Amino acid sequence: MVSEKPFAEFQLECENVLANALEKLFPEIQITHIPLEKPPILELGQLASSLCFELAKQLHEKPLVLAKRLVKSMDEKQFSLIEHVAPAGGGYINFHLNFAKFAALTIESVKQLDEAYGFSKVKEPVKIIVEHTSVNPLHPIHIGQARNPMLGDTIARLLMARGHTVYRHYYIDDVGRQTSVVAYGYDKLGRPKPDTKPDHFIGPIYTITSCLVEINRLKRELNRAKIVQVEDEIIKINRELDEWVSISAELSSKYPQLFEELLNKISEDENPENSINRLNKAYEEGEPKAKSLIRKVSELCFEGFKQTLNRIDVSYDSWDWESDFVLGGHVAEVMQKLKQTPYVFMQTGVWEFNAEDVAQRLNLKTKLGLKEDYTIPSLTLARSDGTTLYTTRDIAYTLWKFKKAQKVINVIGVEQTLAQLQLKIALYALGFHQYADNLVHFAYNLVSLPGYKMSSRRGRYITFDEVMDEAVKRAYDEVSKRSPQLSDAEKRKIADFVGIGAVRYALVEVDPSKPVVFTWDRVLNFETNSAPYIQYTHARACSILRKAAKKSEKTAYTLLKEKIEHEILLSLASFPDTFIEATEYLKPNLIADFANSLADKFNTFYNALPVIKAEPQGLSNARLTLVDAVRIALRNALNLIGIVAPEKM
RNA sequence: GGGCCCGUAGCCCAGUACGGAUUAAGGCGCCGGCCUUCGGAGCCGGAGAACGUGGGUUCAAAUCCCACCGGGCCCGCCA
Numbered sequence: 001m002v003s004e005k006p007f008a009e010f011q012l013e014c015e016n017v018l019a020n021a022l023e024k025l026f027p028e029i030q031i032t033h034i035p036l037e038k039p040p041i042l043e044l045g046q047l048a049s050s051l052c053f054e055l056a057k058q059l060h061e062k063p064l065v066l067a068k069r070l071v072k073s074m075d076e077k078q079f080s081l082i083e084h085v086a087p088a089g090g091g092y093i094n095f096h097l098n099f100a101k102f103a104a105l106t107i108e109s110v111k112q113l114d115e116a117y118g119f120s121k122v123k124e125p126v127k128i129i130v131e132h133t134s135v136n137p138l139h140p141i142h143i144g145q146a147r148n149p150m151l152g153d154t155i156a157r158l159l160m161a162r163g164h165t166v167y168r169h170y171y172i173d174d175v176g177r178q179t180s181v182v183a184y185g186y187d188k189l190g191r192p193k194p195d196t197k198p199d200h201f202i203g204p205i206y207t208i209t210s211c212l213v214e215i216n217r218l219k220r221e222l223n224r225a226k227i228v229q230v231e232d233e234i235i236k237i238n239r240e241l242d243e244w245v246s247i248s249a250e251l252s253s254k255y256p257q258l259f260e261e262l263l264n265k266i267s268e269d270e271n272p273e274n275s276i277n278r279l280n281k282a283y284e285e286g287e288p289k290a291k292s293l294i295r296k297v298s299e300l301c302f303e304g305f306k307q308t309l310n311r312i313d314v315s316y317d318s319w320d321w322e323s324d325f326v327l328g329g330h331v332a333e334v335m336q337k338l339k340q341t342p343y344v345f346m347q348t349g350v351w352e353f354n355a356e357d358v359a360q361r362l363n364l365k366t367k368l369g370l371k372e373d374y375t376i377p378s379l380t381l382a383r384s385d386g387t388t389l390y391t392t393r394d395i396a397y398t399l400w401k402f403k404k405a406q407k408v409i410n411v412i413g414v415e416q417t418l419a420q421l422q423l424k425i426a427l428y429a430l431g432f433h434q435y436a437d438n439l440v441h442f443a444y445n446l447v448s449l450p451g452y453k454m455s456s457r458r459g460r461y462i463t464f465d466e467v468m469d470e471a472v473k474r475a476y477d478e479v480s481k482r483s484p485q486l487s488d489a490e491k492r493k494i495a496d497f498v499g500i501g502a503v504r505y506a507l508v509e510v511d512p513s514k515p516v517v518f519t520w521d522r523v524l525n526f527e528t529n530s531a532p533y534i535q536y537t538h539a540r541a542c543s544i545l546r547k548a549a550k551k552s553e554k555t556a557y558t559l560l561k562e563k564i565e566h567e568i569l570l571s572l573a574s575f576p577d578t579f580i581e582a583t584e585y586l587k588p589n590l591i592a593d594f595a596n597s598l599a600d601k602f603n604t605f606y607n608a609l610p611v612i613k614a615e616p617q618g619l620s621n622a623r624l625t626l627v628d629a630v631r632i633a634l635r636n637a638l639n640l641i642g643i644v645a646p647e648k649m
Numbered sequence: 650g651g652g653c654c655c656g657u658a659g660c661c662c663a664g665u666a667c668g669g670a671u672u673a674a675g676g677c678g679c680c681g682g683c684c685u686u687c688g689g690a691g692c693c694g695g696a697g698a699a700c701g702u703g704g705g706u707u708c709a710a711a712u713c714c715c716a717c718c719g720g721g722c723c724c725g726c727c728a
Binding site: 040063089177348350377382383389415417515517526530535537597604607612 | 651652653654655661662663666667668669670671672673674675676677683686687688689690691692693708709720721722723724725726727728
């Protein structure tokens with residue numbers, strides 16, 4: 001017998017048995033939902049119901065008495081996976097598994113379904129776009145931003161495994177003002193060829209240019225403020241200026257030559273800010289020179305990004321240039337349509353979108369989880385020079401995405417929650433209610449460095465490449481220490497998947513809603529609760545299977561009587577349920593937890609009990625099938641979060 | 650000022666959507682053990698927790714409700 005969800009079979013059986021007993025004993029009672037949960041310890045059974053505590057109120061009888069009566073009236077002929085049922089505690093009904101049958105069902109199911117085990121499919125698959133990463137082409141991807149592709153890619157893998165058609169999209173923000181800043185600096189330098197990894201080459205150009213332009217702007221503002229003599233203003237500008245000046249000192253000591261060169265070139269420009277704004281406007285208007293410059297800089301960055309992401313096995317089905325939606329007229333069209341709604345008004349020379357009004361008229365607040373008396377800020381749709389703004393462009397992009405898919409998941413940091421809300425409300429305003437309902441903002445929290453926030457504008461960040469390099473280097477040291485006999489090539493290969501796996505695991509394992517402080521030992525963990533630990537466990541299982549002699553016919557599942565064996569079986573059998581939960585509620589960390597916890601159990605088992613040498617042969621065979629099932633579940637779970645499951649390491 | 654998120658051992662972190670039993674689960678670090686046995690990146694044991702505070706609802710609260718405290722994010726003609 002094979003089941004896609006072995007533990008769920010048991011659960012269903014318990015539900016039916018209990019429902020039937022209830023019907024027989026108290027036909028007048030109507031219960032829509034039968035509560036069943038996992039008891040805290042194995043001795044109390046594998047599922048338990050607290051039903052009697054609720055019944056007690058209606059029936060004016062003690063819970064334990066009710067539990068006893070219900071258990072007594074159960075029809076044991078209906079028991080298949082249930083071994084026996086017992087009233088317990090203050091009124092629980094405990095269901096005990098028939099482990100002999102359950103072991104056979106679980107192990108056979110894992111073995112038969114093999115690469116598909118755990119990946120329970122939805123009945124009605126849909127097309128889903130997962131937009132993730134979308135780091136701006138300004139500088140290398142840093143570790144804070146790296147949380148995004150790790151989560152996004154894992155979510156995409158989960159949804160695919162669930163049977164959906166998933167498209168992974170990268171949204172290239174080449175229209176933002178910052179892109180013009182870096183392009184301006186690059187142009188001033190005479191558009192040099194990179195002498196290092198291209199994104200690492202562009203990064204300092206962006207940071208220094210941005211800093212110099214900022215200082216230039218603040219100085220001009222300061223002069224203006226001095227003329228009109230607004231004291232508060234002067235103090236505020238001075239404070240900002242001081243900060244940027246100290247950043248510039250940092251940058252000039254870090255990149256003396258580049259800094260000097262950019263400083264000289266930019267100083268020639270009377271008003272760099274104006275030049276940048278002009279470039280930005282020219283790009284939006286499709287002016288060929290501007291286009292070739294900005295695309296060139298962006299592409300250099302992406303060349304680097306692709307290398308980085310490739311290393312960690314993240315790829316995309318589509319790279320979407322934001323500028324295409326501006327140049328193709330989509331954004332203008334959206335503007336036009338929005339203006340036709342009653343929700344757009346003119347204020348101090350720019351068009352504003354009144355999200356609050358939409359929410360009120362369409363009665364959206366409760367639906368969107370907002371308090372009734374919270375006022376949603378309005379959204380500015382365009383700059384006064386006619387250029388577009390990010391969220392407006394995103395509306396056009398989102399409409400385009402919904403032509404290709406029924407559901408859109410945007411993996412974007414929490415700091416953009418309001419913008420994502422306004423985007424959704426704009427879809428309602430335009431009449432696309434279904435799109436709005438199926439637009440999901442998957443928010444994740446920030447990664448900071450101890451003591452301060454990461455800031456790409458200030459050049460304070462640790463790059464994703466650095467983190468991976470360090471992880472691989474550390475892994476190489478570990479491998480050399482533990483397996484000195486291996487060839488250098490083998491060591492490097494192992495170090496690579498161990499180091500990269502460790503990074504990936506560390507970023508997927510924490511609840512996305514929690515902020516993370518980056519420390520090296522968070523990521524460079526090779527012990528319990530890390531990818532290397534799970535990989536090691538997997539390799540260990542493979543090793544046993546390699547060494548085991550070809551087994552004879554009989555496999556005595558009934559001999560799997562040890563508590564730890566039962567715990568492993570339960571864990572294996574629940575993998576599909578964990579997978580479904582992780583996918584439906586978008587909680588990729590559940591998969592990491594599952595793999596780690598199964599590895600823990602397996603190692604305990606491994607140390608306590610012999611497998612190959614177990615007597616009699618039937619037991620040894622049964623344990624071998626258990627080891628094989630663990631191997632399969634670990635591999636499937638690791639693959640789901642994009643980590644290599646090695647046979648040796 | 651308003652909105653949202655987070656608060657669980659010295660440190661990190663699960664459990665909170667859907668309230669349930671015993672002793673609140675792990676990891677790091679610390680202390681003590683385990684290599685003549687299938688891979689020690691491992692295993693076993695020990696010490697370590699007012700689940701931010703105070704109320705409330707309930708037979709039952711880390712979990713639900715209210716208030717407060719601490720930290721973060723957002724409220725831009727940035728993205």
